[in-house]
Structures are given as C-alpha cells and as structure tokens.
Amino acid sequence: MTTTLPVAAAFHHEYIPATPPPADIRPSPVTWALKNLFSSPFSCLLTVCFTGLAVWLVSQFLSFALINAVWRGDSEVCRANPDGACWSFIGAKLNYLQYGAYPATERWRVDLTQVIGAILIAWLLWRNAPRRNTAALLFFGVYPIAGFALLRGVEAIGLPVIDTTLWGGMMITLLMSVVGIVFSLPLGVVLALGRRSGLPIVRAVCVFYIEVVRGVPFITVLFMANFMMPLFVPEALTPDRLLRPMIGTALFSAAYMAEIVRAGLQAIPKGQYEGAQALGVGYFTMMRLIILPQALTIVIPGIVSTFIGLFKDTTLVAIVGIADFLRAVEAARIDPNWAGPTISSTGYLFAAIIYWFFCFGMSRYSQSVERHLARGHKS
Amino acid sequence: MRQRGIPLTFDFWNQTAGFQINQTLIPYDTLSSYGQAFWVGVANTLLVSACGIVLATVIGFLIGISRLSNNWIAAKVATSYVEVIRNIPLLLQLLFWYNAVLKPLPAPKASIALPGGIYLNNRGIILPAVEFHAGAGLVGIAIVASVAFTIAFSAYASGVQKRTGKQLPVLAVGLLLHTGLPLAAYVAAGSPWTFTYPELRGFNFRGGQQIYPEFAALLLGLSVYTASFIAEIVRGGIQAVSKGQTEAAHALGLPQGKTLRLVVVPQALRIIIPPLTSQYLNLIKNSSLAVFIGYPDLVQVFAGSVLNQTGAAVQVMAITLAVYLVISLITSAAMNAFNLRFALVER
Numbered sequence: 001m002t003t004t005l006p007v008a009a010a011f012h013h014e015y016i017p018a019t020p021p022p023a024d025i026r027p028s029p030v031t032w033a034l035k036n037l038f039s040s041p042f043s044c045l046l047t048v049c050f051t052g053l054a055v056w057l058v059s060q061f062l063s064f065a066l067i068n069a070v071w072r073g074d075s076e077v078c079r080a081n082p083d084g085a086c087w088s089f090i091g092a093k094l095n096y097l098q099y100g101a102y103p104a105t106e107r108w109r110v111d112l113t114q115v116i117g118a119i120l121i122a123w124l125l126w127r128n129a130p131r132r133n134t135a136a137l138l139f140f141g142v143y144p145i146a147g148f149a150l151l152r153g154v155e156a157i158g159l160p161v162i163d164t165t166l167w168g169g170m171m172i173t174l175l176m177s178v179v180g181i182v183f184s185l186p187l188g189v190v191l192a193l194g195r196r197s198g199l200p201i202v203r204a205v206c207v208f209y210i211e212v213v214r215g216v217p218f219i220t221v222l223f224m225a226n227f228m229m230p231l232f233v234p235e236a237l238t239p240d241r242l243l244r245p246m247i248g249t250a251l252f253s254a255a256y257m258a259e260i261v262r263a264g265l266q267a268i269p270k271g272q273y274e275g276a277q278a279l280g281v282g283y284f285t286m287m288r289l290i291i292l293p294q295a296l297t298i299v300i301p302g303i304v305s306t307f308i309g310l311f312k313d314t315t316l317v318a319i320v321g322i323a324d325f326l327r328a329v330e331a332a333r334i335d336p337n338w339a340g341p342t343i344s345s346t347g348y349l350f351a352a353i354i355y356w357f358f359c360f361g362m363s364r365y366s367q368s369v370e371r372h373l374a375r376g377h378k379s
Numbered sequence: 380m381r382q383r384g385i386p387l388t389f390d391f392w393n394q395t396a397g398f399q400i401n402q403t404l405i406p407y408d409t410l411s412s413y414g415q416a417f418w419v420g421v422a423n424t425l426l427v428s429a430c431g432i433v434l435a436t437v438i439g440f441l442i443g444i445s446r447l448s449n450n451w452i453a454a455k456v457a458t459s460y461v462e463v464i465r466n467i468p469l470l471l472q473l474l475f476w477y478n479a480v481l482k483p484l485p486a487p488k489a490s491i492a493l494p495g496g497i498y499l500n501n502r503g504i505i506l507p508a509v510e511f512h513a514g515a516g517l518v519g520i521a522i523v524a525s526v527a528f529t530i531a532f533s534a535y536a537s538g539v540q541k542r543t544g545k546q547l548p549v550l551a552v553g554l555l556l557h558t559g560l561p562l563a564a565y566v567a568a569g570s571p572w573t574f575t576y577p578e579l580r581g582f583n584f585r586g587g588q589q590i591y592p593e594f595a596a597l598l599l600g601l602s603v604y605t606a607s608f609i610a611e612i613v614r615g616g617i618q619a620v621s622k623g624q625t626e627a628a629h630a631l632g633l634p635q636g637k638t639l640r641l642v643v644v645p646q647a648l649r650i651i652i653p654p655l656t657s658q659y660l661n662l663i664k665n666s667s668l669a670v671f672i673g674y675p676d677l678v679q680v681f682a683g684s685v686l687n688q689t690g691a692a693v694q695v696m697a698i699t700l701a702v703y704l705v706i707s708l709i710t711s712a713a714m715n716a717f718n719l720r721f722a723l724v725e726r
Contacts (some may be wrong), residue, residue: 036451045448050452215707216700217667219678224700227692231385238414312468319670326471333478344479352475354468359466 061099065349079340086338086346093332095203100168101324106153106160107176110171112146118170127372138193144182166243168323170354172242176249176314177326181307183250188257189296193287194264206258218313221252226320253310260302264295285347298373308359326351391689398684400675413685421702427597427676429707434602435662436655446614454521457610464607470668472561477596477672484592487583496576498615500610502583504590507574512570512696521564528560529553593674597666604698605662608656612696616651617643648721656714659705677702 027035037047068084070077079085090097099107120143123135151167153159167175194206213221225248230238239247268291276286296303318327331340333347392414400407405421407415445457465474482501485491490500498505507641517697527551536547565571620643628638669676670683686695 039449046453047448048625049456050450050456054452072397092563142398177688212700212704215704217678217703219667219670219701220682220696220699223678223682224696227686231692308466315468316668318470326468326474329476343481344483345530348471348479349470355468355471356463356466360462365467 016297027330036224043133064345066241066302073341075338076238078342080337082341084342085349086340086342089332089338089343089346090350092338093328094167096135096332097325099168100172101166102168102171103166105296106162108366109153109159113150114171114174117147117174122339123315125177127218127369140186142180162229164240167242171222171324172317172322173311173314173325176246176317176322177307177311178247179248179313180253180310184253184306184310185256185259185303187250188261189292191254191258192261195258196265206268210255210258213252214259218252219319220249222320224248225251235377241320243260245320245322249310251319253306253313258305260299263302264297264299265291267298268295279318300373301366301370303379304369308362309360311358312355381492385693386689386691387693389691389694391685391691391694394556394689396685396688398688402594402681413637413689416685417681417698418676420675420677423674424663424666424676424678424682425706426700427594427601427669427674428444429604431601431666432659433550434598435605435609435658438602438606442606442610443617446610447617450665455559457549461607463612464604469600469604469665470671473596473600473668473672476599477592481596486613487579488702490579490584490703495575495588495630495725498577498584498587500504502589503592504595505584506588506590507576508586508588510575511621512571512573512697514571518561518571519566521560522557525556528556557658573692593669596672597669597674599669601665602666604659605638606666608658610705612654612658613647616647619650620646634637645721652714652718652721655725656711656718658712663706663710 006105030093057333063083065085066080069082069086070084070086072088072091074088075086079088095107102110120135120139123129124132124139129135150159151162151171152164153161155161191206191210194202197203197206222245224288226241226245229244229247233239247270272294273286273288276290279288314324315326316323316328323331329347333344393412395409396411396413396416398416399409400416400419402423403417403419404426405415407419442457442460445453446461447622448454448457481503484501487498487500487502490498490505492498496507530551532547533549536549538547575586577584586715591686624642624646625638628642633641666676667678670679673679682695682699686692689695
C-alpha cells in the first residue's frame with residue numbers, strides 16, 4: 001500500500017539554523033597532548049628529548065642573536081662581549097656587503113636596476129596580472145641589456161663607465177642569479193626540444209651535452225669557463241672576467257632546466273600534438289602556442305626549485321675570484337679592525353638569514369603554484 | 380696555444396710534483412709525481428663521498444621518519460631542520476663548520492677531552508689508534524664467515540617457509556652468528572689488537588689517529604645538507620604508499636613492525652631509490668667544494684695545484700671531468716642494479 005505525503009510537508013520553508021559542532025570534536029589541550037605527545041612510553045621519551053633539543057637550540061639562538069647581541073658600538077664593545085652577535089659590525093659593513101667597491105655616488109644605478117628587476121619579477125609571478133606576455137618580453141629581452149648598460153655605464157648618455165672589477169656583494173649575487181635565470185630557461189627549452197627532436201644528430205648532441213654537464217660539478221664548469229674560454233677565443237674577443245662565470249652559470253643550469261622542461265613536454269598528452277598537426281599548424285607555431293605554454297605551466301615548481309639551486313650555487317663563483325655576497329662576508333669577517341670572537345659567527349649568521357629568506361620565499365611561491373595547479377586539475 | 384706556452388702532451392704526468400698534501404690515503408711525498416698526486420686526489424674524493432653518503436643516508440632516514448611521527452614535537456623539529464638546512468647554501472654551511480666551529484677550538488695544549496681517549500682541538504679530532512697484531516686476520520675471516528652463514532641460513536629459512544609455512548628464527552641465529560663467531564675468534568687469537576691512546580707531547584699529540592678539521596668540516600657539511608634532501612625523499616616515498624596497504628596489513632593481523640618491514644618499506648623504497656640516487660650523485664659532485672676549505676680532493680689537488688704548476692689546462696680539466704663522469708656513471712649503475720631488485724615486475 002502506498003501513501004502519498006502532502007507535497008508541502010516534504011520541504012522546509014525556512015532555513016534550518018546551523019547546529020553547533022559536537023562538544024568533543026575539538027579536543028581539549030590535555031587530550032591533544034595525550035594523543036600527540038604522550039601516546040606511548042617511546043613517544044614520551046621522544047617528547048622529552050626533542051623538547052630539550054628545541055628549547056636548547058632556540059634559547060642559544062635567541063641569546064646569541066638578540067638578548068646578548070651588540071646593536072651599537074664599535075669593535076671594542078664587540079670584543080668585550082663574547083656571548084652575543086655583533087650587529088654593529090654588519091651595520092658598518094652593510095654598504096660593502098651590498099655593493100662591493102661600486103663607487104658610492106653611483107650606487108643609485110644599482111638600486112634602480114634592482115627595483116626595476118623586482119617589479120618585472122613580481123609582474124611575472126603574479127598569476128592574475130594583466131599582460132604577462134609583455135612582462136616576459138621585457139624581462140627576458142629588454143631588461144638584461146638595459147640593466148647591463150645601467151650598471152656598467154654608457155659614456156654617450158653621461159653615465160660614467162664603472163669597471164666590473166669594482167662590482168661586488170649582494171648585487172653580484174642577484175646579477176648572477178638573474179642572468180642565470182634569464183638565459184638558462186630559453187636555452188633549456190631549446191635543449192629539451194632538441195632532446196625530443198626526430199633528427200638523430202640534433203638529439204645526440206643535446207643528450208650528450210645534458211648528460212655531461214649534469215655529470216660534472218659546477219666548480220669544474222666554472223673553471224672551464226674561466227681558464228679554457230680565453231684559450232679558444234681570440235684575445236680581443238675574450239669575455240670580461242665577470243661575464244665568463246655568467247656564461248658558465250647559464251650553460252650549467254640550462255642542462256638542468258632542459259630535464260625539467262622535458263618532463264613537462266612528456267606530460268602533455270599526445271592528442272595535443274596530433275590535434276595541432278591535424279589543424280595544419282607548423283612545428284614552431286605548435287610549440288609556441290600550444291605545447292610550451294601547457295608544458296611550462298605544469299613544471300613551474302620544478303623550474304623554481306632549479307632557480308633556488310642556481311641561487312645557492314652562485315656562492316661558488318668566488319672560486320674564480322668574483323666577490324659575490326658570501327665572498328664579501330668572508331672579506332669583511334677577516335678585517336683586522338673588527339677582529340673579535342663573535343665576528344665570524346655574526347657574519348655567517350647574517351649571510352644565512354639573507355640566503356634563507358630568498359630561498360624560502362621562492363620555495364613558498366612554488367608550493368602555492370603547486371596547490372593552484374592541483375586545484376585546477378581536480379575541478 | 381703552443382705560442383702561449385701551454386703544454387698539450389701528457390709529459391707532466393711523471394714529473395715530480397714537489398708540493399705537500401697533508402692527508403693522503405696512498406703513499407705520497409714531495410718527490411712523488413703529478414700522476415700520484417692525481418690518485419691521492421681521487422682517493423680523497425672517494426673517501427669523503429663514501430663516508431658522506433653513509434652518514435647522509437642515516438641522518439636523512441631518521442629525519443624523514445621523524446617528520447611522519449605521531450609525536451607532534453618530533454615532527455615539528457624535523458620539519459624545521461629540513462626547512463632551515465635546505466635553504467642555506469652548502470658553501471656557507473661548510474665555511475661555518477670550518478671557520479666558526481672547528482677552527483676556533485682550543486690549541487692542542489688545551490684540548491677538549493671526550494670520554495674514550497678522544498680529543499678535540501684546532502688541529503682536528505684525535506682518536507685512539509687501533510694496532511693490529513698477528514691473528515687479527517682470523518677475526519676478519521670469522522666476520523666474513525658469519526655473514527656468509529647468515530645469508531645461507533636465511534636462504535634456507537625462506538625455502539623452508541615456502542614449503543612448509545614454518546618460520547625459522549633468522550634474526551636470532553644471525554645475531555648469534557655475528558657476535559659468537561668473531562668473539563670466539565678474538566679469544567682464540569688472544570686479543571689480536573690494542574688501542575694506542577694519544578698523548579700530549581710538547582705542542583702536539585703523539586700516537587692516535589688524527590681526523591683533520593678539513594675532512595671533518597666537509598663530511599659534516601655534506602651529510603647535514605644532503606640529509607635534508609634525503610629526508611624529504613623518504614617522507615614523500617612513505618606517504619606515497621597508500622593507506623589501504625597499511626590498513627589491509629593490520630586487518631590481516633600483522634603487527635606494526637611487520638607491517639612496516641614487509642608491506643610499507645618495500646613499496647616505499649621503489650619510490651625512494653631513483654631520487655635518492657640523484658642525491659648521492661649531488662653529494663659526490665658537491666664534494667668538490669672541498670677546494671674552499673682546503674681539503675685535498677681531486678679538484679683541489681689536481682685542477683688546482685697541478686694545473687697551476689704545469690699549466691696543462693686542457694688535459695687536466697679533461698681528466699677531472701672524466702673522473703667525475705665515471706664516478707657518476709658507476710654510482711648510478713650500482714643504484715640501478717639495486718633498484719631492479721625492488722622494482723615492480725611487470726609484463
């Protein structure tokens with residue numbers, strides 16, 4: 001027997017108020033601790049050991065970097081205090097750490113270049129920014145030339161030429177990284193396409209290049225760039241001493257970039273290639289408009305982590321006599337005027353904090369892109 | 380190139396090098412040839428890489444497993460370790476260990492004494508040296524024999540288990556063999572080794588085994604840095620084993636330890652090994668940063684001193700690159716062979 005309900009009774013005509021969550025779904029601190037810190041005897045032991053370790057490390061760090069640190073005062077004050085960092089030393093050396101021996105009156109040029117670079121990078125990285133293509137064109141095409149002209153100087157427009165031997169500090173580190181990024185990405189794309197090319201010779205050359213470069217340490221590549229390049233190039237054309245490690249850096253990271261890009265190319269379904277070819281689109285147009293935009297987007301996390309590696313690797317250019325940020329810290333650290341028990345630790349701590357912020361920032365960005373991409377795939 | 384006075388032959392190989400190297404695994408003095416200096420460099424590179432790989436793997440696995448621990452504070456400490464260490468350049472860490480930790484240690488006269496006759500000072504770490512006497516070989520044979528017996532027994536035990544389903548106590552027998560046989564040999568040979576403890580004489584220590592601060596700093600820096608990457612790989616590998624596997628194992632009544640050992644770890648290793656290989660290769664390549672703190676590895680000795688003295692840039696660089704390529708190839712071949720054992724067998 002069937003009964004029919006009155007239709008109106010099957011529906012509510014007003015919103016039901018939200019019910020509060022069950023009382024025990026949010027654990028009290030005690031139940032949380034019992035579950036997460038003291039669930040078993042072994043867990044108790046871990047809690048005790050790791051808490052002790054963490055408390056010790058944090059208290060050591062705080063007492064060295066903040067509580068006992070010397071904030072103002074000269075080297076005498078720092079020498080008298082062996083327990084804390086000597087931040088006044090960093091303050092006194094800050095200009096040197098930032099610009100090296102770049103003349104003080106011309107430092108606005110460095111600042112200007114860096115501000116323009118920062119704006120362009122922010123434009124490129126901001127996902128919803130308008131006209132990102134223009135940003136890419138400016139960053140990869142115009143900016144390197146304009147930036148170099150601005151830093152080095154052009155007599156014709158009234159900017160005095162500043163020899164690269166005077167460049168140093170953070171500006172070199174940033175310059176090396178930006179040059180590495182700007183040149184290694186296009187080069188990596190070319191190598192990756194070459195590796196997947198149907199032409200056997202092109203493929204063999206690309207595979208050989210990628211595998212050899214990935215198999216040797218960065219230092220040896222820098223050595224090669226520094227010592228061998230002058231041997232094979234006529235003396236008049238020998239690149240500047242700063243340019244040589246830049247070329248080495250770009251060539252080195254291009255090989256790693258190529259492998260990342262290749263992974264992206266392999267992840268694109270074959271239908272995309274076939275669809276493009278069926279429409280009669282040529283190879284280069286297909287790559288430029290269909291394949292590469294998709295492939296590069298999905299490997300952004302990999303590209304960013306290669307950039308992080310590149311940024312950390314720029315410290316190695318010190319081996320060929322380039323005064324990058326870390327080298328500047330080393331030079332400042334052994335200044336006899338500031339000799340003291342805490343100077344080395346202070347210098348290294350400062351350098352570590354700076355490098356950490358850059359690298360951590362980049363890795364956070366890549367994680368956010370990763371989450372964004374994962375969301376895109378689900379919906 | 381000939382005009383610039385750059386040699387193009389390998390004549391320099393047998394010429395006298397004439398420079399000192401402070402830590403050598405193979406015989407070397409100032410009268411030795413450049414060729415011998417090359418082998419010293421290769422041996423030192425291999426030594427620090429091998430020690431670094433072992434240490435980095437141990438630290439990395441510990442940190443990676445701690446990150447997945449149910450214990451909140453252990454997981455947080457491990458996460459902080461990874462996030463801090465990974466984002467600081469290796470060179471900075473090496474310089475820190477060398478210039479800010481090991482070099483400011485007190486002079487030998489005021490050494491820090493650790494229990495067991497170990498001393499720390501600014502010339503390195505001084506350990507008691509082991510002196511082998513006649514009969515030490517017997518203990519060595521006993522160790523090899525116990526390994527062989529254990530392997531044979533576990534093969535036999537797995538055969539028995541396949542046929543009858545009975546499990547033999549492999550672990551207990553193995554432990555017994557590994558402690559019993561060498562101990563018996565040790566007693567039989569009449570304590571075939573003795574320790575010589577370092578003593579302070581004048582300004583330095585006599586006797587004992589010295590670990591140079593360059594080596595210690597490089598080893599510490601390399602393994603601490605690489606461990607942070609290995610920890611991430613281990614965490615990713617274990618997390619990639621689907622939860623259903625663990626739950627199914629529990630449902631079948633396997634205890635926690637066996638679930639880990641027989642179900643989770645073999646599947647996780649499959650995911651872990653390929654990226655782990657590339658971390659090992661990175662460690663080997665990064666050992667070339669030795670040049671910054673003066674540890675005599677291949678780059679420092681050969682691409683540094685030898686190149687500067689002979690000027691044979693092309694040959695020296697070619698040989699250096701070739702050595703790294705060969706080491707990389709051998710390492711990845713070994714890891715691939717290891718990987719084959721764990722890979723899924725597919726048709």
